[in-house]
Amino acid sequence: MTFQPLPMVTDDNAPFWEGGEVGELRINRCRECRTWFHPPAPVCPECLSMNVGPEVASGRAKVAAYTINVQAWSPELEAPYVLAYVELDDQPDVRLTTRLIDCAPADVRVGMPVEVTFQAAEDIWLPLFRPVKGY
Numbered sequence: 001m002t003f004q005p006l007p008m009v010t011d012d013n014a015p016f017w018e019g020g021e022v023g024e025l026r027i028n029r030c031r032e033c034r035t036w037f038h039p040p041a042p043v044c045p046e047c048l049s050m051n052v053g054p055e056v057a058s059g060r061a062k063v064a065a066y067t068i069n070v071q072a073w074s075p076e077l078e079a080p081y082v083l084a085y086v087e088l089d090d091q092p093d094v095r096l097t098t099r100l101i102d103c104a105p106a107d108v109r110v111g112m113p114v115e116v117t118f119q120a121a122e123d124i125w126l127p128l129f130r131p132v133k134g135y
Ligand SMILES: [Zn+2]
Pocket: 030, 031, 032, 033, 034, 035, 044, 045, 046, 047, 048, 049
């Protein structure tokens, strides 16, 4: 049996973790001031409205920071792999911690355009990112 740490799914974050089943990156958004925010919460951090809910984001982002992991902490994660902080094109101050795939670690750059792709893991879909083709 192998071990892969997975997030705990709650009512608030279920749309985020389950959107990948239909290819959707679902990010919470305020229906009053239209601010996107992550992680999911029941209150808008900008205007404190409780009229919030998940909406489908573009899935496009840019690498804001990254690190290359060379230790194989888990059998599923073949080292080396790239852990990245990406900022969404929809609203750059919304950032996700993720893993970059389909990209050699030496080729990663800050500012590199990436797009979401999903990896199924038990009953959730992990949002991972890969370089935009043609970049
Ligand atoms: Zn708001």
